[in-house]
Amino acid sequence: MPTSHTIAADHPARSRVPWWFRLSGQLLEPWVRIRREPAEPASLLTPGVPVCYVIERDGFSDALILERACREAGLPSPMQPLTGARRRRSVFALARRDGALLGRDRHRSPNEPLGQLARSLEADPERDIQIVPVSIYVGRAPTRESGWFSVLFSENWVVVGRFRRLLAVLLNGRDTVVHFSAPVSLRAVLDEGGDIRPERFARKIARVLRIHFRRIRAAVIGPDLSHRRTVVDAVLNAEPVRAAIAATAAKEKISPAKAWRNAHKIVLEIAADYSHPVVRSASFLLSNFWNKLYDGITMHHFDKARAAAPGHEVIYVPSHRSHADYLLMSYQLHMSGVVVPHIAAGVNLNLPVIGPILRRGGAFFLRRTFKGNAMYSVIFNEYVAQLIDRGVPMEYFIEGGRSRTGRLLAPRAGMLLMTVRAFLRAPRRPVLFQPVYIGYEKLMEGKSYIGELSGKPKEKESLLGLLKGLKVLRQRYGHVSLNFGEPIELNPLLDAAAADWRSAGTDPDARPEWLNGVVDRLAEQIHININRAADVNPINLLALALLATPKHAMAENDLLTQLELMKALLEDQPYSDRVTVTPLEPTAIVAYGEQMGWIRRIAHPLGDVLVADDEPAVLLSYFRNNVLHLVATAAWVACCFLNNRRMTRASVLRLGRIIYPFIQGELFLPWDEDGFVAQLQATIDFFVRRGLLEATGEGRVLERGPGQEDGAFQLRIIARGLIQAFERYYIAIAALAKHGPHAITAAELEKACTLAAQRLSLLNELSAPEFFDKALFRGFIQKLRERKVVWTDDDGKLDYASALEDMVRDARVILARDMRHSILKITAGDDKEAPRPSPPEQPPAETSGTGNTGSELHERHVEAERHEHDAKIAGKH
Template sequence: MEATDSSPRAEAARPSWRLRLFGQVLESWVRIKRDPADAASLLIPGVPVCYVIERYGLSDALILEQACREAGLPSALVPLRGVSGKRRRTSYFATSLRNSLFWNPARRRAPTEPLAQIVDALELAPDQDVQLVPVSIFVGRAPNRESGWFSVLFSENWVVVGRFRRLLALMLNGRDTHVQFSKPVSLRSVLVEEQAQPRDRTVRKIARVLRAHFRRIRSAVIGPDLSHRRTVVDAVVNAEPVREATAATAVKEALTRTQAHKRAHDYAMEIAADYSHPVVRSLSFLLSSFWNKIYGGVRMNHFDRLRAVAPGHEVIYVPCHRSHIDYLLLSWLLYNNGIVPPHIAAGVNLNLPILGPILRRGGAFFLRRSFKSNALYSAVFSEYVSQLFARGVSLEYFVEGGRSRTGRLLQPKAGMLAMTIRAFLRESRRPVVFQPVYIGYEKLMEGKSYIGELSGQPKEKESLFGLLRSVKVLRQHYGRVAVNFGEPVFLTELLDREAPTWRETGAEEKPEWFARTVDSLAERIQVNVNRAADVNPINLIAVALLATPKHSMAESDLLTQLDLYRSLLTELPYGERVTITDQTPAQIIAYAEQMQWTRRVRHPLGDVLCSDGKQGVLLSYFRNNVLHLFAAGAWIACCFINNRRMARASVVRLSRLVYPFLQAELFLPWNEDGFVERIQATIDFFVRRGIFTLDAEGRVLNRGAGQGDAAFQLRTLAHSLLQAFERYYIAIAVLVKHGPHTISAAELENLCTLTAQRLSLLHELNAPEFFDKALFKGFIQQLRERRVVWTDDAGKLDFDTALNEVAKDAKVILSREIRHGILKLAPEPKPAAAPPAPPAPPAQDEAA
């Protein structure tokens, strides 16, 4: 590719001997990571190249020259040739002022002067062109295990540093230098577009666009240029919504304006992060050692798609919430891969001594669990989110509101989503993208505490003592971790679909479409998290072993079952971003033994794999992580637990009936017709595997005898979903037993939870999520939304014969023994209080 003049004089042009000497010294120490690696492919063939960097400085010029040489690009330190007019001594310029060691008015030229010279030359030669290549240079981006602790203090930031500090940064962090080449811009094309404008205005516009480009790249790599925390707090307190809330609070609580203002200021200080680049770099250095100690590897998938979206967008990270490790892990991964860590919404319970200030400087801002009754706190918090939004700060929060104790995605709490949409309507400077993230573990630090909480034990409050006590986790090994970036949700596209008139809506109004749009966004985020699931060996072991009463299975059967699951997920992909372990069934079993999830019992007729005691209970968490991937297959299997033959049309009819409840519980991605198509494809898969046979007309499905391998595989697969239908039947049975107009939705939830707990005790169901109150609440809500039940004027639940039809369909799935057991355990309705006896008539005088 020819990018400079091909004359002999041009070929002989070389940098001065002084620059070559300094460059050799610097090259012996500096190690450059280029992005993209094949930067030469970006250039326009045959057009002279002029590089544009952000700041002048000898080190930046030499780093640019080294990067160009390593990438096979034209030199930046030779005169720019190929254009007529005044010849420049170098083929680069910066968008900032040149700082001279000694004050020299001749060298303090306007930043636009080099650009103006090139524009003048092109105006004199209409047939010539120059391509401008913006190049961003960062010294000290990513720490590694060999990095010195002191080097974190001299990492790249927004401050323009002096020569001595730059020299220290090169000495300490020169081996972690990042050079990013951007797509070139044809200067001739710009001049043609702006030919009607004055020359000075065109030059200023090009310079402004270049400066904005460098700010955008720097913001994506090291984070936005945040002012001091006190400045952000002052902006929050002085904002109009907060001042109005402050005045209202002063009147309501009989406070002076000064007292109310101080309370608002204290709230803002309690909330606000105190982001520090050196602290973030220090934490990254520490966490690198921490992950290597407790994990066998951290795998990240689909990150390249995020990297392509992040520049120019306001990115809101919305991961699933499984562990306290989630936000540390995600921030560390982003930082080490060249994207600034987000500001993270953390519960105020984590604002502990020592830990709180560290998290705050790492980008955490704290919020109370509930602040609906505190109008001033709500106004301050909303304004703080808006201020971050206006400053271009990426955010991270968990739409579930808290950590999942069951391994399933929780029903979303939409408060932060609503604040984000309002901030966008108020400050829509950049497009917003929500980035769902799935985080999959093979062992959880909090596993035992989750089991205790689901069993009724109170949640242990976070404390400094508890934090110190948890240091013992460093002695354990937690397997591998997968972080999958799901399909992003673009806010503008969602608004255009849900509310086409949103652009005409004022930021402070409450339009009728707002609540619907927030709910739709929350559901889409959860669906996309599930569509980016990672299926690890422990997930597959859990789905298989927990289907047996004693959590045990013969090795030969377990191998067959694992092969069935892997084939089902591979042949019928749930989503393009789902990742599946590449281990064979035999390797999966060996790995589960290594991780101490299973125990092998030797036997002459064949070894047995089992998971004992609490290990089996803990495995239910990892089964629930991927339960949605098996929903269609498990539902079909449930239909054949008590039936050997069933019409294909009957399976489809029941699928349409049950799908809304499964979709709400598992955040499945299909509409009703899409689920039917999935059911049909899964049936065909089972036929190919020999699990089903078809009659001559292909209308009736037949499974093998109950003692056969095919029936065993179906029963094992069905078990993962069977408990959901048992919960559904509990709710229906309790409601029918009490009758209409007798209990409220909240009372039904409590009665269902108690019934499930008792059933679990009597039948030794080692699945704490079986009596999770939130799951019953979601099912009852779906019954209400589909008008199967409704609330009367007194707040009690009413229903008609449609509920009895639903109960009849349960016979297809649940055995008579299970149904009768649930009906027996369902609590009897309390007898209605007898009406008070009428008062006795007054005694009459006999004389009367």
């Protein structure tokens, strides 16, 4: 609603608007629909202070649109005289065409209105004027009903003539955005300027306003990239690239001209050819595509992301689950009024027909490896640096490829390193990394992922394969969620690493010692923040419950109870304030799972049973893994009571500290060890309140009910989500113990673990293909190295400390005897415990004092047994 001061000052003035202007506005009104940003701009103004609007470009249609937007928002009319300034209109434009408009002389400089306003304030020190910058965009986002002409005449960076602007209004006027910026107090700016002359003051303010309008335009329609040739020439003329061309010519004994031509081909292979018309065409074409595939696309916390972006170079870093990720992100950003980023895409997607379209949509292509081609590496680095220097938003996937398991893959920091080095070279605009969690309810690539994890080779992308893949349009894939996580600013990370980091950019070839550490911390934090923005959909919850049963089947009542417990756990112990959980109740979740074809109902007189058949059960493991990190603390507590009726709270927490680094490395959890222990404490208290555990001995001793009770069943369901991780850990340490120290390399151990896990999966009919995923074993072995439990000797073989024995011993508390027996039989070749390895004669110095090796772990184990003994005594009383 307009404020009273606005109404009182406004209506008399509107009567003085020329009749021909009012008539033109009435004629234009059916063709124009205005969206104001913000919706209530009157709240930005200071009551009682005269208002003068400034628009970016002179134009009759812009004046009509502005007048109508102000009228609808209850703002003062731009056509009224500006009191005390001798101006017939309360609006002026920074850029002007020939001819008089809005009451101005065509021979005057565009800065003249500012000088005039400044002089009017000098005459009266008590007066003030608030300058309100207003950006007007016609046809920024055509709808899917828009024609090709609408796309051609949509908003861009080119200053067009009156006829072209008229066509744009007629074709795209119903998609008009009027952006009101916060007002600027002219008096405050004058006071800060001191004795500056009005003419110089006017030039200074005009320059600031032009920069402001460029930033707003770049944020709404994207940066002005001109032609791709501009970027290509800038890359080829950069000093590092010229040096690389000269070095290549000398090394390969070819002429400089030929080396330059090779470099030119490489840049053309890489560079995007961004086209606003293509992006706008794709936006309404994709609307039909998404409507055929999905039941809805939802974004959460986008307003927070948009508020943090202004003034930053924004790098979108989403999770990578599907080829649809590229298009979904670009489409949603464009439809939300944000410029489409340039996207780093694998060169395998540069297919005939498809590649050029992606390139014009902002994709730039990179090879899978830069090894053996120094010139390619230099050129690609320079191209990224040029994009950052020009303020072009970017998007890339730091996982390096699509996740086949549903978990986040270990980050590959190549693009991050290039981004950081480019920023260090020219730190003009601070860099902001925006993590995004992308959640699906069904994947187009689901079956191919399962095949690849089972050992089938990955199918190479081809145009024929794409055409065959169009059959996916026959299916429905549910809802998609894009959750925007907490953004990460680069500058604080650099400040923490090195106070003098700004001097590192003077040498483009410099690699400071702290650089890799900063990039590693950045990569880990991105993954953590992606996980902290997870969306829990109905399929995730069904997967967590049903995959925890031997036959992937549950009685309906049990399933409903388990779903209610999981939702209560997620709401009572929130992982972060950006996690979203489906609002559906358990009965609606079950019905939705049946509708989507994930589960099947078997009617029975004693109560219906819900079951996930073999193939859906394997695919469901993907969606369980999407959100497994959210229940990691609950799963750990539940695991402690799989094979133990009673444990002390201290034992649960102690073992949690030991296992946490490995869980954290696999699931990218956000806490340190103390934070994880605090989460465990809160989870234990939740289980006690729910009656799943009973606390005695002043809370020191925890006990679950008998195995046949509902509480014990519910704990088993929760525990199964994490128990396979411990089984994998046990496979690795058992295989290492079997071979002994100085006998096997890390790569050989990884292969042995994978084979053992595959065989165990066949014997136990495990439905999770990621159980024998090489990457997970590789990550566990790497974490053992980081914790100084395992290290490499001079011959490249693995050696280990006695802490490995303690880990084997602690595993007995969690894993069932039959599972330990199976693992040891597969890895050691018999059913006996692996022989105790001889400790190294002189373990590395760094193993002492690590807090998780040697005698300290042994002492902790003795303490754990003492707690168990205390628990038994407490139980008798």
